[in-house]
Amino acid sequence: MDDSALTPQEVADILKIAKNTVYELIKREELNSYRVGKKVRVDMSDVLAYKNRTKSRKETVGSKLPLSQENQRKNGFVLCGQDVILDILSRYLELHPHGIQTFRSYVGSYGGLYALYQGSVQLATAHLWDGDTGEYNIPFVRRMLPGIPAAVIHLACRQQGFYVVKGNLKSVKGWEDLKREDLTIVNREKGSGTRILLDEHLRILGIDSAKIKGYGNECTTHLAVASAVARGTADLGLGNEKSAGQVKDIDFIPMQTEKYELVMKKEDMNKPPFQAVLEILRSPEFRMEIEGIGGYDLKDMGKIRQ
Template identity: 55%
Template structure:
């Protein structure tokens, strides 16, 4: 099985957060490569990344100071939401303010931040939790998000912030809790219910990329249980998102993947087997906490409007949203 099995136009629309018709228009204009399997259009993940890269490099420098963003440091995946508006009232920050993470709730947060009196227009960078903390340490982004489970302590995020940002005082703010589990075919025909089931010779797995929170959970669990990764068929096959692995299972190209419950609700022919509740947190440097955009973010996270919008999306436990977890 190829790790980058083609996605449908609907799946690509969800990945890029655009309409299905826009996907067809991009294909028609030759901006997004595609191919056909019978009568159905398919797009490879690598071509989605190429389209993102092309979109980034085509942004006019008159609209934004590219040197200020330091594109060479950012590399892939793409930074999105660039536009010509640089400043909003009450903020000294330019449009190189970057929020790192992959969950759709960050799109909601970015929109609320733009509308806040002391907010600004932020960029999004779609990389995994571990790499996001590394980029925060390097000073390439302003906000990281993480759902990194530590097998030794059973604690999310705090141990990783201490290790990956040594000597950098940080503040961890809780976003939401989500349920992680197995994506299997509807009806769970192979009765996959435990981590040990992944080692069965009749089970084929599709994995996530190194550095994302799901991959850390998988590797920590396997290590703690004592399961060698070599015993799992498909362990070395990787995809770049919850949606990509879920759709791989839905198409029958794999028997199992690991991801959050919300995505399982969006993909047909998928059944979700819950395994573990996780914490999804936001991490900022302590020196930034009193600066206008960061204060605005805290206000947004604790606002009724923001929480009601997430509640409408579904799949989130909002019990402690906006609370400061710890200052490691």
């Protein structure tokens, strides 16, 4: 069993919950931890033990979101996606005069759009690049929500690129390097926007993914990918720039600017909670808080692209 020491942020990424929730679990003695100096650390074995203990529960870890899609439809306003922007948006939405209690579902872009089509979430986010058109999100929304008019609202632009060990010892420069036999990669899970970005570039370049070392090794967050590269278990990973800055001994090679966007059904747009979302995204207060985090281009935040 892997007993590697994890930071609270890495635990949060693995469980797809907020870092503050990790501290709360530790405080309630639901998750074992220890200190190294002033730093809190959690062993991977304790994270796995926690997950196994909670598998039979009816609610997701660290959230009020019911597991069954039927209960989601009946009981909540669900915002789907993984970026910290959405955690902040949820807080603003609950405090807005026309807002609503918001449940978070931490799944990738593809799964989020599918859930929106199924009616089990009210808002989904996406950063899905279509290699044939060079367009983000709109081609996927049209294909994955057939017959459902949908609005695509811009949130932010982010930089996607390669994570390599500090100093870029293997001289990685671009997508063509994925053909090299001396590189081992670590991948994101199927359905994530980052995985689809990689797969689209492989398709365009005619690279057989089966010949790429490490293609089947998957992580569920950008931070986990960057950490794997920093630990030397892979030479290369793909993720956003912000996460690269949170992991020691990682260099970031920018490859592509992506659009991170919110998707809702047009039939819902005039309902109070959805109007509240648009007001929040266009408010100076919300923009200032996101700018304070850094790592985002917010020039067109709140703009309806479709």
